[in-house]
Amino acid sequence: MAKVGLVVCLLFFVFINYASAADVSITPSSGSYSVGQTFTATIKALPAGDSINAVEATIGFDSTVLQVVSVSKTGSAFSLWTTEPTFSNSAGTITFGGGSPTPFSANSNLLSVTFRTLSAGQGTVSFNTASVLAADGLGTNVLDNKINATYTVSGAAVPEPEPEPVSQPEPTTSKPEDNDATIAFGDPPRAPEVGSQAFLDPEIWYNVTDGIFTWTLPFDVNVVAVEVATSSENQPEENEDAIYDPPIEEFVLSSENVKDGIQYLSIKFKNQVGWGTVLNRKVMIDTTPPEKFPINVVAANKTNAFPRLTFEATDKTSGIAKYVMFVADREPFEITPDEARVGYLLSDLIDGTYTVKVVAYDMAGNTIESSVAVLIMAGWTPPVEEEEKWSFWSLFTGTNLLFLFLFVVVLLQGIYIWFERKKHREKEEKLRRETREVQDQMEKIFSALRDEIYDQINTITKRKRLSKKEKEAVEGLNQALEVSETLIEKEINDVKSILK
Numbered sequence: 351m352a353k354v355g356l357v358v359c360l361l362f363f364v365f366i367n368y369a370s371a372a373d374v375s376i377t378p379s380s381g382s383y384s385v386g387q388t389f390t391a392t393i394k395a396l397p398a399g400d401s402i403n404a405v406e407a408t409i410g411f412d413s414t415v416l417q418v419v420s421v422s423k424t425g426s427a428f429s430l431w432t433t434e435p436t437f438s439n440s441a442g443t444i445t446f447g448g449g450s451p452t453p454f455s456a457n458s459n460l461l462s463v464t465f466r467t468l469s470a471g472q473g474t475v476s477f478n479t480a481s482v483l484a485a486d487g488l489g490t491n492v493l494d495n496k497i498n499a500t501y502t503v504s505g506a507a508v509p510e511p512e513p514e515p516v517s518q519p520e521p522t523t524s525k526p527e528d529n530d531a532t533i534a535f536g537d538p539p540r541a542p543e544v545g546s547q548a549f550l551d552p553e554i555w556y557n558v559t560d561g562i563f564t565w566t567l568p569f570d571v572n573v574v575a576v577e578v579a580t581s582s583e584n585q586p587e588e589n590e591d592a593i594y595d596p597p598i599e600e601f602v603l604s605s606e607n608v609k610d611g612i613q614y615l616s617i618k619f620k621n622q623v624g625w626g627t628v629l630n631r632k633v634m635i636d637t638t639p640p641e642k643f644p645i646n647v648v649a650a651n652k653t654n655a656f657p658r659l660t661f662e663a664t665d666k667t668s669g670i671a672k673y674v675m676f677v678a679d680r681e682p683f684e685i686t687p688d689e690a691r692v693g694y695l696l697s698d699l700i701d702g703t704y705t706v707k708v709v710a711y712d713m714a715g716n717t718i719e720s721s722v723a724v725l726i727m728a729g730w731t732p733p734v735e736e737e738e739k740w741s742f743w744s745l746f747t748g749t750n751l752l753f754l755f756l757f758v759v760v761l762l763q764g765i766y767i768w769f770e771r772k773k774h775r776e777k778e779e780k781l782r783r784e785t786r787e788v789q790d791q792m793e794k795i796f797s798a799l800r801d802e803i804y805d806q807i808n809t810i811t812k813r814k815r816l817s818k819k820e821k822e823a824v825e826g827l828n829q830a831l832e833v834s835e836t837l838i839e840k841e842i843n844d845v846k847s848i849l850k
Contacts, residue, residue, distance in 0.1 A: 371398040372482040374407060374460075375497035376475050382502045383467050388419060391475060391499060393446075393461040395427065397454065400484055400492050404449035405460060406433065407480040413442035415473035415503055419464040421446075427458035434570060434622040435461055443478070453485030467503040475499045539571055539619035539626030549603075552632040555668040555714035559608050559635055563615055564600045573620035576601045578613050582630045586616040603633070610636050610667045636668040636714035645708055645722040648693060655728035660693040661708055661720065668713035676707040699726045789842045796838060803827055 373396040383389055395405050405428075411418070418437040421444065428448030435446040446461060467473070476498035484490040548561025567574070577584070577592035586592040601615065614630040643663040650657050663670050673685040677696065685694055685708075696706070707721040807824055 376499040404483040406447035541627040557714040570621040639716040640665040663710035665712040
């Protein structure tokens with residue numbers, strides 16, 4: 351058993367060694383170049399018979415000796431890219447991740463990298479991290495070896511062949527002082543689409559500062575710049591504190607980063623191509639109530655027996671939206687800013703002193719109130735409402751007349767139905783009487799007829815000898831008598847059942 355277990359373990363390790371047989375390489379693995387010369391290296395996958403469908407890797411290079419000019423996907427075995435190929439000359443890295451919907455087992459090109467030599471020395475290009483995934487449905491990493499490259503750069507000038515055209519333009523999104531670049535595959539991101547439950551409408555004033563703005567990150571966005579600005583033309587990527595890497599999907603507004611007034615949430619996305627279009631989302635905030643205001647009472651004069659009130663509140667941020675006035679026990683009512691400036695005339699008030707309260711609302715819903723005591727001496731008294739005298743003829747006007755007409759129609763219809771039912775009952779009673787009389791007469795007639803027939807039958811049957819025909823006649827009379835009696839009783843019973 352021990353030997354069998356040892357054999358199984360050996361077969362297991364042999365299988366593992368066989369399954370992890372794929373390599374990745376950089377070709378050519380060596381070369382000699384002069385300063386200022388360009389050359390192209392190819393990143394390859396060497397499946398060694400394994401069936402693979404995805405590779406991810408980060409490649410490092412000596413940025414003091416070599417500089418990446420461009421990276422090309424032309425001729426790549428991959429048509430899908432989980433990580434678009436990007437490079438950074440300042441960090442000395444190349445990153446990519448791709449796959450193919452169709453597995454392959456032959457040696458295949460993945461990327462082409464064009465380098466420019468910067469200074470004399472040994473320029474090493476090596477795989478920092480790498481993985482090769484088998485097409486086994488499990489994504490097994492079958493990487494065995496990482497074959498790196500070393501290039502010798504000398505200071506002496508050597509003839510340089512004409513470089514082949516680069517399939518992708520050199521990126522221009524990086525700053526001149528930075529050697530970082532991103533491959534211009536595709537387009538830069540579009541302007542973000544943001545939303546907020548606290549600040550739904552950019553054209554409405556709000557009296558709160560706390561809220562969250564959210565957005566959805568496109569798959570290729572790797573950096574986000576977000577900040578609150580006072581300009582609608584702001585570019586957030588110009589502020590280092592506004593850059594978020596890794597990117598974020600929400601931004602919290604609070605009293606620490608916003609203040610009263612019109613501001614803009616400035617958001618911008620960046621992908622491998624560069625910075626996209628900026629979105630400056632307006633946010634209007636006013637948490638301060640209007641300033642205290644006086645109510646001026648313009649005394650009554652010959653033209654107006656009642657006083658007039660004028661008032662005007664001030665709100666420096668959002669402005670005054672409306673006023674609500676409270677007078678005595680009346681329902682509160684709204685007054686527009688224009689009406690308040692012209693003045694509101696108090697009227698229809700009994701002489702006395704009243705407290706008038708006015709509440710001013712700004713565009714964000716903040717309020718401030720003022721009040722004033724007003725003396726009324728207009729001598730006004732409420733009109734006495736005369737009680738309407740009732741009369742019989744008032745029933746015949748308007749809606750009452752219509753209801754009266756409908757009542758008469760319904761009454762007449764009821765009388766007609768009652769009369770018709772009375773006539774019908776009388777007819778039924780008369781028919782019952784006639785039926786009973788017919789029944790009585792029929793019974794008498796039939797009884798007399800029956801007695802006469804029985805007498806005739808007895809007379810005939812007393813004879814000692816009856817012929818055959820006589821016997822048949824007697825039997826026929828008996829049968830006819832029975833049938834007639836049955837039919838007459840049936841018809842009389844049918845009439846009785848109908849009249850019930």
